[in-house]
Structure formats: structure tokens, C-alpha cells
Amino acid sequence: MITKNTTDQVDVLIIGAGPAGLMMAAWMSACGIKTRIVDKRGTKIFNGQADGLQCRTLEIFDSFGFGHRAWRDANHMLEICLWNPNSEGVIQRSDRIADTIPGISHFQQCVLHQGRIERYFLDTISKSGISVERGVMPTKMEFDESLAEEADAYPITITLRHLSEEEATPKQSATSANGAGIEDGLFRSNMAADDTEDIIRKAELNNKANTVEVVKAKYVLGADGAHSWVRNQLGFKLEGESTDYIWGVLDIIPITDFPDIRMRCAIHSASSGSVMVIPRENKLVRLYIQLTTTNAEGGQKFDRSQITPEYILASAQKIMAPYKITYRYCDWWTAYQIGQRVGTNFSTRERIFLAGDAVHTHSPKAGQGMNVSMQDVKAYNLGWKVASVVKGQSDRSILKTYQSERRRIAQDLIDFDHRFSRLFSGRPAKDVMDEEGISMAEFKSAFEKGNLFASGTAVNYGKSIIVVKEGDAAEQGDGSDVATKDKSLQISSKESLATKLTIGMRIPSFKVLNQADARPWQFQELLKSNGTWRVIVFAGNLGSPRQAEKLATIGKSLGGHESFVRRFGPKPNKNETVFEILGVHAGRRQKTTIFDFPEIFRTFDERDGWDYSKILVDDESYHEGHGHLYDNYGIDPEEGCVVVLRPDQYISYIGPVDDYESLDKFFSSFMIVQADP
Secondary structure, eight states: OEEEEEEEEEEEEEEOOSHHHHHHHHHHHHHTOOEEEEESSOSOOOSOSOOEEOHHHHHHHHHHTOHHHHHHHSEEOOEEEEEEEOTTSOEEEEEEEESSOTTSOSSOOEEOOHHHHHHHHHHHHHTTTOOEEESEEEEEEEEOGGGTTOTTOOOEEEEEEEOOHHHHSOOOOOOOSTTTTOEEOGGGSTTSOOOHHHHHHHHHTOOSSOEEEEEEEEEEEEOOOTTOHHHHHHTOOEEEEEEEEEEEEEEEEEEEOOTTTTSEEEEEOSSSOEEEEEEOSTTOEEEEEEEEESBOGGGOBOOGGGOOHHHHHHHHHHHHTTSOEEEEEEEEEEEEEEEEEEESOSEETTTEEEOGGGTEEOOSTTSOHHHHHHSTTTHHHHHHHHHHHHTTSBOGGGGHHHHHHHHHHHHHHHHHHHHHHHHHHSOBOSSTTOSSSBOHHHHHHHHHHHHHHHTTTTOOOOSBTTBOOSSOHHHHTTSOOOSOOOGGGOOOOOGGGSTTOOTTSBOOOOEEEETTTOOEEEGGGGOOSSSOEEEEEEEEOTTSHHHHHHHHHHHHHHTSTTOHHHHSSOOTTOOOOSEEEEEEEOSOGGGOOGGGSOGGGSOEETTTEEOOSSEEEOOEETTTEEOOHHHHHTOOTTTOEEEEEOTTSBEEEEEOTTOHHHHHHHHHTTBOOOSOO
């Protein structure tokens, strides 16, 4: 065995290159953080896996610059058809509902192969020199807790083993006569045992490909799946329960007379189980098929080796009868047991974090697995916080909000999934007297209510050092108190100034025009994921002397020599942006110019001249209509307001236009002075 003598040092080491790990890597890439990302699996990206993309996930993709690629390549799902048994027990379409609640986002739910999604991430992180090191797995972790609070320390030591191609390639099932060579996902299923120790033992016997190296890191993210090695090293557990139901998944090009095969469908048979139909790209259709319970006849444990693509198809055919369905091409298949679990802890001393399936598992039928791993439950929430601390911009206190914000949301997801899975897996009630059966009216109601939750747009973070809202921070989070401790820096928001915005939720998107060139934008398009805090001044009607005076007052304060923009801004000679000051007015664009705004909104560069991108107007577009931003945010143009957005587009604070003091106190509670005023 060859051991590398050098010891590498990185700011962030990411273990696991699935969606959660790649989302974290995207943040590190965008923020210029020295990062390595490793994965024990080889170079091959397998078909199948997660495929649903919810509204919020697409908004996040757009903020990283590749949302248009996913939106273009994916299959869009616009309608859900509900199929239930009639009085004779024959399935029939009973209802149609919108797949995505109209108006909640400028995106709708769609589906796309996970390998394609991972490719977008890989292309994005490669721009900063980050690449996934495949066939690499950790074998030892040491954590010097005495260094945990030293900002520039490298308290975590990880030993990495480089595997051979054979060791890094998961075994594929060859049980299907009809599907020889079909890729399967059983190696990632919760019905398969963890193979980490087997890989380590095999690698120890291999003296050809093996090398070992030691990496010292400031922060580590364990995004290594439900069998997480990192979680096991920390001694944390997943708590929850599993149902008795086994589900199979087929990705096929169907040959069928079922009329709604290109719609998302929830099909309940009278007594044979349920199927969810998910139409995908390239004529593919994914079928989630209820197979059996985990107990076979006589109380024996069900033998998962019996599950083959043919077995899964036969179950689908029984459920969908009298309609016929078969296939000649199968792209991928797997099986899983429904389980809902959430981690006891999300981090150790805010140095070693867990994300994705490492801290939560649930059924995939609500389209939340990959979305939750990537977006707000895990890596998207965490990435900008770690980057800000590594760069010395923010105090480490903000890292405590990761668990307080996300464990509460994860538990809400588990509760939702538990109810939804029970309704989906249960036998339909024969009539109102059938108490053991599932009410189809209740199922539809849960489906409709669940759509908002599943979209990712309903996430509402509790009070904390970075969310200024009323109430108790511990009660609104996971029980830990993450509010501002210094009473002299405690402030209050005034949500009445923007009655349709909610502090703690992501800011919704509507059309707005650039003042200088009249180009229309979705407002979220301007909020790139680059680690920047946004201070948005909704100046209102500048034809009002009162509003013009407020704008002049806040502009002078923000641009002043002792402003928090200067104190907490980038370190000298650092080419980065900590704050972005945006102005949005509600007057007529033709009667206003950028020079009606203070210079802080239109900074000047000796080479590039004035910045024309930061002043916007809520007005009519020649070609794309009126976004009515002020109306949709509930902002009075004769009053205006200031909205502070976190780097992940969530609302931190709402206050009066000219209340600079509250803004200064807010940022002073957690940000670090970078340079003398």
C-alpha cells in the first residue's frame, strides 16, 4: 500500500457527491472557498434515482445560472389525474387538479434524470476548479474539539482511501431475463445493507490501486446517504419508523392503452394496491408501484431477491387492470421500503455537518427526496453560512441556525410524508361505513394541501439572529435559542409595511423593469447565489417629496463613511461583494433617471462608469406586461419599506425606508468588521 506523505488542507471537505453534496459544492464554488468533494462510487452516473424538480429547486438552480438548462430539458408536469375504483371496483378517472398551484412561482414542477441534474452541477463547479474525486472514501476521522471555536483552525482530520475502479463500482442485479443489463438502484435502496465496511476490507487486500492520504479541514459536510459513514462516526442516529409496504420503481417506455400515461396520475385499485405515474423526458414513464408488505406468508421476512422488473410490472398490470401495460425498454428499476426518519443531530460543534439522506429519509412519491437534499432542508441553507464564516465575514453564531431552521422543517416533512404515504398505500374505502378504508376525498384534499408544502415555497424559518420576527426563537425552531443575545442590538421588523411578504420565507418573484434600459426581469433572476446580502429599498412614489426625502436620507446613511456597508464590506483589495443595495421605485419610469437615486445605488468605477443594474421600477413592460410588484408584495407606494434578504433569498427584516439604525444593529449582531471606516 502506498501512503502519501503530504497532508492537504482545505476549508471545506464534502463527503458524498449526490445532490446534497453537489449543492454544497456549488455554494463553495460561487463563494471562492477552497473545497474538495469525494465520493466512494466510481465515475459512472447511474440512470434513474430521484427525478422530481419542485418550484423552489428550479428557482435555486436559476440563481446558480443553470435553471434554464433544467427547465428546457425536463418534462413539465401540469396536471394530476386521480384514478379510483367505481362501485364495481373498476378504476376510472375521478378528478383532475393542477400539478403546481398556479401563481406560487414562475416555475412549475418537472422531472428530469438525476444524472443530467448532477451534470449541471459538475459544469458549474468546474468553473472554479472544483471536481468530484470519485472512487475515494473516508476511513478515519479525528476531531480536535479544543479548536472548534478558533476561526482559522483546521480541527478535523480525515483519512481518505483511493479505491480501484472495481471497488468503486456497485454491484448490479442480473436477475431479469427480460432486462439483462438494466441498471438498478438496489445498491442505494434502504432494502440493501450498507456496503462501506465490505469496500474497506476489499480495498485493504488490493495493493495496486490503493493510496491513502490525510486531509485537514476547517469544516466537513457528510452528504453520504442514508448509511452515512460520517453520521456513524459521530454516533448520531436516525429516529423514526418504517411502514410495512414495499414499493417498486420502473423507468420504462410504456406500451399501454391507459389514456393518461403522459399525465402524473395517482391510481388506487380496489384491492391490489396503488400506482403513481410520473411522465418523464424522452418518452420515459416512471411507475411507483405498491408491491407487498415486508412480511411474506407464515410471518417470514420478505426475500428482496424475489423483486425483479418482471415482478414489479406484474404488480402494475394487476393494479391498472382492465388497462394493459408492458414495455420493451426499461431504463432503470429499484425497490424500497417506506420509512420516515430524521436525524437526532445535524452537526457537531458546527464544524462537522450532515445533509441529505444522512439526516432524513422518507418516501419519494411526494417528489421531495432530491429537492429537500439540495434545497432548503440541507445544503442550500448551509452553504452560504459556512462560506461567510470561512471568509471571515460572519461570526460562527450563524451556523447554529442550520439545525434550528432545518430540523424543524425536516420534521414537518416527515409528518407530511407519513400522512401522505398512508393515504397513498391504503385500500380505498368501499363506502362511508368502511372505516378501515382510505377516503378518496381525504386523499385528494391531502394531495392539494401537500402540493404547496411539496413545492418548497412554504418554508418559513423561525426567529433567529438572522431572521427578525416576533415570537420565541426556541419554539419556532428545534428548541435551541438562536436569537440575538445582545439586547442593545435587538430590533423589530414592521411586516405591516409589506403585508404580502412573510419574514422567514423566500421572497416571491414578479416582473420588474430596469430603470436604465426598460428590460423586464423576474425579480428572483436578479438575486444570484453568490453569498451576497441584499438591502432592497422600496422607495415608493418618488414624485412625492416625502418619499424622495426618505430615499435621500437612507442613501446618505448607507453611503456614509461609517456605514455598515463599509465596516462589514469586503476586506481591502478583495474583489468580492458582501452587500448589494437595490432600489425599486413605483413611479413612472419615463419621469425618473438613475441620477434621482443616491450614489450608493449606482456606484461609479473609473473604467466601467456608473452601475446601471441596481435601480429598478415597478412599471409596464412594452412586451411582457406589468408585474405589479408593489401590489403583490403589499407595499404602499406612498410609504415604501426596506427589505433585507439573506444570500439564500429568504427575508430577514422589513422596516421603514429611512430607519438606518435598525439595519446597522441587525448586521452588527453577527457580522465581523473587515476594515477601519
